[in-house]
Amino acid sequence: MRIAELSAQSGTSIPTIKYYLREGLLPPGAATGRNQADYGEEHVRRLRLVRALIDVGGVPVATVREVLAAVDEPDLPSHKLLGVAHCLVPASTRRDPDDPAWRAARAEVDAIVAERGWWVHEEAPARDAAADAIAALRALGQDDLLANLPVWTDAAERVAAAEVTTVIARGGPADMVEAVVTGTVLGEAVLNALRRLAQEATSARLLGATPD
Amino acid sequence: MRIAELSAQSGTSIPTIKYYLREGLLPPGAATGRNQADYGEEHVRRLRLVRALIDVGGVPVATVREVLAAVDEPDLPSHKLLGVAHCLVPASTRRDPDDPAWRAARAEVDAIVAERGWWVHEEAPARDAAADAIAALRALGQDDLLANLPVWTDAAERVAAAEVTTVIARGGPADMVEAVVTGTVLGEAVLNALRRLAQEATSARLLGATPD
DNA sequence: TCTCCTAGATAGTTTTACTATCCGTTAGCG
DNA sequence: CGCTAACGGATAGTAAAACTATCTAGGAGA
Numbered sequence: 473m474r475i476a477e478l479s480a481q482s483g484t485s486i487p488t489i490k491y492y493l494r495e496g497l498l499p500p501g502a503a504t505g506r507n508q509a510d511y512g513e514e515h516v517r518r519l520r521l522v523r524a525l526i527d528v529g530g531v532p533v534a535t536v537r538e539v540l541a542a543v544d545e546p547d548l549p550s551h552k553l554l555g556v557a558h559c560l561v562p563a564s565t566r567r568d569p570d571d572p573a574w575r576a577a578r579a580e581v582d583a584i585v586a587e588r589g590w591w592v593h594e595e596a597p598a599r600d601a602a603a604d605a606i607a608a609l610r611a612l613g614q615d616d617l618l619a620n621l622p623v624w625t626d627a628a629e630r631v632a633a634a635e636v637t638t639v640i641a642r643g644g645p646a647d648m649v650e651a652v653v654t655g656t657v658l659g660e661a662v663l664n665a666l667r668r669l670a671q672e673a674t675s676a677r678l679l680g681a682t683p684d
Numbered sequence: 685m686r687i688a689e690l691s692a693q694s695g696t697s698i699p700t701i702k703y704y705l706r707e708g709l710l711p712p713g714a715a716t717g718r719n720q721a722d723y724g725e726e727h728v729r730r731l732r733l734v735r736a737l738i739d740v741g742g743v744p745v746a747t748v749r750e751v752l753a754a755v756d757e758p759d760l761p762s763h764k765l766l767g768v769a770h771c772l773v774p775a776s777t778r779r780d781p782d783d784p785a786w787r788a789a790r791a792e793v794d795a796i797v798a799e800r801g802w803w804v805h806e807e808a809p810a811r812d813a814a815a816d817a818i819a820a821l822r823a824l825g826q827d828d829l830l831a832n833l834p835v836w837t838d839a840a841e842r843v844a845a846a847e848v849t850t851v852i853a854r855g856g857p858a859d860m861v862e863a864v865v866t867g868t869v870l871g872e873a874v875l876n877a878l879r880r881l882a883q884e885a886t887s888a889r890l891l892g893a894t895p896d
Numbered sequence: 897t898c899t900c901c902t903a904g905a906t907a908g909t910t911t912t913a914c915t916a917t918c919c920g921t922t923a924g925c926g
Numbered sequence: 927c928g929c930t931a932a933c934g935g936a937t938a939g940t941a942a943a944a945c946t947a948t949c950t951a952g953g954a955g956a
Contacts, residue, residue: 474923475933483778487915490934495913500934507921507934517824524820526913527778533913554887561880566739584878590885598884602877605870608736612729614866616850623846624875625882627839632882634835636890638828654826658817660879663836664872665814666796668773670837670844671868672810673802675766678848687902699946702904707944712903719903719952738944745944 478511482519489519496537497522529657535559543649553649557656561597564604577607584625635659690723694731708749709734741869747771755861765861769868773809776816789819796837847871
């Protein structure tokens with residue numbers, strides 16, 4: 473198919489598709505002439521993935537490129553599957569690893585990981601991301617919210633167990649890595665939205681709200 | 685204190701503080717002259733909250749302003765506490781409420797809410813956000829990941845119960861609404877990071893990864 | 897008095913994610 | 927065969943967000 477049909481099928485404007493081609497988010501179509509190229513079903517599929525990551529997941533274009541490069545890696549060993557998701561943890565600007573308060577938060581994260589018997593790289597970006605949030609809560613004097621850390625950890629453990637099982641149930645490595653990416657990003661979006669809904673429901677129940 | 689000390693105590697540059705003042709994220713200091721103002725401890729505290737929401741939570745400046753306006757509302761009824769968090773659900777651009785696939789996803793969300801006996805506003809933005817993510821997963825043909833919906837819902841329910849209990853345990857309404865904001869945004873950051881860690885740990889366990 | 901700081905206003909910068917225009921080429925229709 | 931509309935590729939322009947810099951006066955403290 474030509475670019476007009478790719479645009480029609482995906483609901484993405486032609487200039488945007490050209491932009492994604494330039495940025496390497498979409499592989500070029502098969503050239504059939506000096507100024508003609510042929511796009512296939514895999515382009516429609518890839519374009520849908522890109523739009524989902526950007527629109528629903530809020531992933532920056534540059535990060536999508538990194539992730540897709542990993543997805544396209546032909547022989548990705550299965551124990552490195554999750555490594556792809558590391559690209560998706562935004563590395564915070566202005567984090568000060570020398571700040572004692574931050575180091576304490578990071579130690580708290582490491583303690584949780586050790587206590588649960590989790591096997592996680594020492595340099596996993598998610599450790600730092602968790603420390604950032606915990607340090608922020610402490611700095612704001614919201615220690616009582618941190619009392620929920622075990623509940624959050626339990627929830628994370630259960631959810632992760634189900635998700636990883638789903639990924640492994642996939643056949644080939646290509647399907648698995650795609651499940652990792654979509655599961656990480658879109659699963660997070662679903663979970664966060666459900667958490668908001670459950671919060672509203674719980675507060676309505678406990679505070680006895682009435683529909684106005 | 686004057687602006688230089690506010691800047692020093694918060695680690696935020698003076699131009700940025702002025703920007704936040706202009707944008708209404710920070711209340712003006714008490715004027716002591718035509719070009720002098722006095723800032724207090726509450727300004728330091730507010731500035732820390734703003735930075736946490738922006739840096740750790742990734743909340744846009746405009747949204748922070750909305751949320752803080754609600755936080756400063758003097759007599760917020762307790763059943764409207766959670767309404768403040770609604771500002772924090774980003775309203776997706778390019779969502780098509782007439783798309784049958786999206787309507788199906790939205791119906792799925794409504795079914796979950798009904799089945800759990802949750803009491804949630806019909807127009808809650810989180811319903812639409814959940815539908816967005818579910819519709820995206822379906823469009824990508826990742827139906828097996830959606831088999832985890834009950835697990836996600838369970839996790840959301842448990843986490844929300846703990847969090848709302850913490851909020852209610854706070855004394856005054858001002859403390860409660862601050863717990864809602866920080867708990868929603870920073871709690872989400874903690875939970876997402878822990879989920880990533882648990883995913884890596886689970887995959888290492890199930891796939892038998894070894895540290896290289 | 898002299899210098900530095902301050903509040904407030906205005907303008908400039910950087911990054912991100914597109915969007916528009918132009919150019920030579922080519923497909924497809926009559 | 928000729929014509930028009932679409933194409934691929936390149937380049938330039940735009941819009942929003944989040945700062946950042948400069949300017950103008952007017953105090954504060956030594």
